[in-house]
Amino acid sequence: MVGSFPYNYTRDQPLREVEIRTKGKEGRPATVLKAPLASWNADNGAWIFQDAELLDLRAVLGDEVEMPKFQVLPSPHIITDFPETPWQIVKPGLKEEYLGIPELQSWLKENRDKHWAPRRAYLTQWHYRWAQPWLCLVVILLAAPLGIVFTRRGAAGGIAIAVFLSAGMLIAAEISLSLGDAGYFSPALAAWGTNLVFTLIALALLYRRLRGRPIYQSIMDHIPLRSEG
Numbered sequence: 001m002v003g004s005f006p007y008n009y010t011r012d013q014p015l016r017e018v019e020i021r022t023k024g025k026e027g028r029p030a031t032v033l034k035a036p037l038a039s040w041n042a043d044n045g046a047w048i049f050q051d052a053e054l055l056d057l058r059a060v061l062g063d064e065v066e067m068p069k070f071q072v073l074p075s076p077h078i079i080t081d082f083p084e085t086p087w088q089i090v091k092p093g094l095k096e097e098y099l100g101i102p103e104l105q106s107w108l109k110e111n112r113d114k115h116w117a118p119r120r121a122y123l124t125q126w127h128y129r130w131a132q133p134w135l136c137l138v139v140i141l142l143a144a145p146l147g148i149v150f151t152r153r154g155a156a157g158g159i160a161i162a163v164f165l166s167a168g169m170l171i172a173a174e175i176s177l178s179l180g181d182a183g184y185f186s187p188a189l190a191a192w193g194t195n196l197v198f199t200l201i202a203l204a205l206l207y208r209r210l211r212g213r214p215i216y217q218s219i220m221d222h223i224p225l226r227s228e229g
Contacts, residue, residue, distance in 0.1 A: 014039040015086065018049070029057050035077070040086050052077040096125045104129065120187060124180040127191030128173075134195050135173070139166055141202035145209035169198045 018038040024030040035049035056069040096104065096118075104126040111119060146162040173194040180190020 014050070020082075024058065031056050031058070033073075044080065045083075045085075046078050046080045047082050049073070049075075049077040049079070051075050096122045099125065101126065101129045120183060121181040124177060124187040124190050127188050128177060131191045131195055135169070138169065138195055138198050138202060141199060141206065142166060142169075145202070145205040165198070165201070169194060172197070 014037040016037060018033075018035050020031075020033040022030045022032075032055040033049070033052055034055075035052040037050040039048045040046075041048065052073040052075065054071045054073055056071065096107075099107070099122075104122055107122055108119060108126065111122075142165050143162045146159065176185065176190045176193050179185045180187055185193065
């Protein structure tokens with residue numbers, strides 16, 4: 001348990017109000033370690049606790065009477081056999097959209113055989129992390145044909161369409177991710193589907209522009225509310 005996790009965590013910033021509970025072989029509570037400050041050494045994986053206190057629940061007095069044993073540990077107290085890293089401690093409290101590729105991959109690996117774990121949402125976000133950089137390329141493909149002008153008309157109409165399509169792409173991406181989390185789409189399709197659809201739209205617009213066919217005027221001609229005169 002961590003009471004406070006530093007914003008924009010770095011190696012030099014400690015965790016605050018740390019409490020570590022361990023269990024014995026039979027699953028019964030064994031020890032409780034509390035410390036106001038704790039830091040992790042990335043070089044050797046050691047945990048360093050400041051002003052730590054240890055409560056040993058396994059202590060037994062005479063006649064088999066259990067009595068917790070309280071102990072103030074030397075400061076700093078260093079433990080080298082804890083396998084957890086800071087991000088492994090804090091990530092269970094974070095939603096999947098706030099995790100990066102290493103954290104998502106680690107979570108999926110750790111919960112591979114657990115049926116209760118919401119793997120679909122994490123797998124969707126994992127695919128989306130790889131799909132996100134390609135959104136920039138799709139935006140360029142959308143903007144390129146709409147910015148090419150062969151006549152004296154300005155490019156304002158094409159720019160307006162490009163902005164509209166880019167906004168629609170972002171909205172479609174969020175809807176697709178929600179459908180993927182809910183199980184209506186596969187994780188890969190939910191993450192990459194928006195890129196695929198808008199890439200096809202961009203290629204169609206580029207083909208039309210290279211053939212010399214107007215884009216903005218063609219769209220305006222199909223708007224029923226356009227005034228006749």
